[in-house]
Amino acid sequence: MKAVEVTRFGDPSVLTLVDLPDPLPGPGQVAIDVTHAAVGLIDVYLRQGLYKDQEGLAQPPYVPGLEVAGTVRAVGEGVTRFTVGEKVAVLPGNGTGGYASVFISDQDRVVSTEDYDIDPALAAAAVPNAIMAHIALTKAADLAAGESVLVHGALGAFASAFPGIARQLGASRIVGTVRTARLGPAAATRLPYDDIIDSDNLPDALGGEKFDVIIDPVGGTVRTQSLDLLAPSGRLLLVGNASGDWDHTIPSNAMWYGNTVVAGFNAGGYVPAHPETIPPAARAALKAAASGLLQPEIELLPLAEAATAHARLENHTVNGRIVLVP
Numbered sequence: 247m248k249a250v251e252v253t254r255f256g257d258p259s260v261l262t263l264v265d266l267p268d269p270l271p272g273p274g275q276v277a278i279d280v281t282h283a284a285v286g287l288i289d290v291y292l293r294q295g296l297y298k299d300q301e302g303l304a305q306p307p308y309v310p311g312l313e314v315a316g317t318v319r320a321v322g323e324g325v326t327r328f329t330v331g332e333k334v335a336v337l338p339g340n341g342t343g344g345y346a347s348v349f350i351s352d353q354d355r356v357v358s359t360e361d362y363d364i365d366p367a368l369a370a371a372a373v374p375n376a377i378m379a380h381i382a383l384t385k386a387a388d389l390a391a392g393e394s395v396l397v398h399g400a401l402g403a404f405a406s407a408f409p410g411i412a413r414q415l416g417a418s419r420i421v422g423t424v425r426t427a428r429l430g431p432a433a434a435t436r437l438p439y440d441d442i443i444d445s446d447n448l449p450d451a452l453g454g455e456k457f458d459v460i461i462d463p464v465g466g467t468v469r470t471q472s473l474d475l476l477a478p479s480g481r482l483l484l485v486g487n488a489s490g491d492w493d494h495t496i497p498s499n500a501m502w503y504g505n506t507v508v509a510g511f512n513a514g515g516y517v518p519a520h521p522e523t524i525p526p527a528a529r530a531a532l533k534a535a536a537s538g539l540l541q542p543e544i545e546l547l548p549l550a551e552a553a554t555a556h557a558r559l560e561n562h563t564v565n566g567r568i569v570l571v572p
């Protein structure tokens with residue numbers, strides 16, 4: 247099969263196109279002919295070696311990528327839910343294997359898209375993140391119908407799954423924040439935000455508006471500012487650190503002063519511990535995708551241009567998602 251390997255930790259140039267033997271599915275596994283593989287910031291962090299000392303995470307040489315869509319190529323022993331040729335998307339596993347023409351996944355993480363009218367590029371770009379967004383909003387942020395939601399880094403890969411799922415769950419108002427430079431692309435977005443405001447001009451840009459739930463994949467300054475943007479009993483859900491501000495801390499006293507909750511959600515740890523959350527979240531995500539609630543801007547690139555995709559993410563020149571085509 248065709249694949250891209252991280253040959254060693256380093257800059258995007260370590261991503262190398264290679265030929266590897268076609269992998270076969272083991273018991274309980276599904277082999278997928280990949281048509282689309284999305285590129286996320288986590289792929290960049292892993293390639294940089296940011297998590298190199300964490301147990302169980304990939305060491306070079308490895309094939310990066312964790313969000314794919316395609317068709318079932320073969321099934322392993324004991325797999326009865328999928329048939330060869332069926333259209334599927336895959337929920338992220340251990341962060342490897344996606345940038346390839348064949349992908350192996352445990353069957354529990356494979357979601358059939360067959361009954362839904364979903365472009366496979368969108369299935370890779372939005373469905374896995376929307377499954378995670380549904381789990382985050384229902385299990386970690388306890389979003390109730392009628393509540394308001396603020397999403398930071400509103401056009402980003404993970405962030406862009408939240409407005410559609412929040413809308414589906416009955417949120418009353420959904421606002422996104424982007425930096426000043428992103429206000430142009432934000433004006434053209436098809437994501438279902440009621441408003442998108444300038445995060446460089448917080449809190450003034452919100453004119454005193456407060457939110458029941460805030461989703462923060464960005465961290466740094468907007469994380470601290472968010473404490474003052476929560477309504478009483480509001481929940482700030484930390485889901486990432488796209489700002490790269492790893493040393494940032496937030497003042498804990500502000501939480502009890504404000505009767506607020508600050509929680510964290512990491513699908514990589516949560517989903518394996520709570521596999522029962524996948525089927526309802528997958529149904530919600532597929533319905534959201536089919537009904538137009540998930541429409542990030544998608545740019546397709548050939549698999550061989552994975553290094554360009556990583557460099558673009560690092561340079562902040564992506565307005566939505568880059569999806570690789572093997």
Ligand SMILES: NC(=O)c1ccc[n+]([C@@H]2O[C@H](COP(=O)([O-])OP(=O)(O)OC[C@H]3O[C@@H](n4cnc5c(N)ncnc54)[C@H](OP(=O)(O)O)[C@@H]3O)[C@@H](O)[C@H]2O)c1
Pocket residue numbers: 285286287288378398399400401402403404405424425427428445463464466468484485486487488489490511512513514559562563564566
């Ligand atoms: N918790 C989970 O289960 C989970 C799942 C997926 C991803 N994540 C995490 O979520 C984060 C985002 O990942 P992604 O793949 O969505 O990345 P992405 O597509 O690059 O999106 C990041 C977004 O954050 C914005 N941003 C970056 N620095 C910023 C700053 N200093 N101030 C304001 N906005 C800023 C970016 O805007 P600009 O382009 O303008 O910089 C972009 O819109 C990562 O930390 C990733 O590890 C977590």
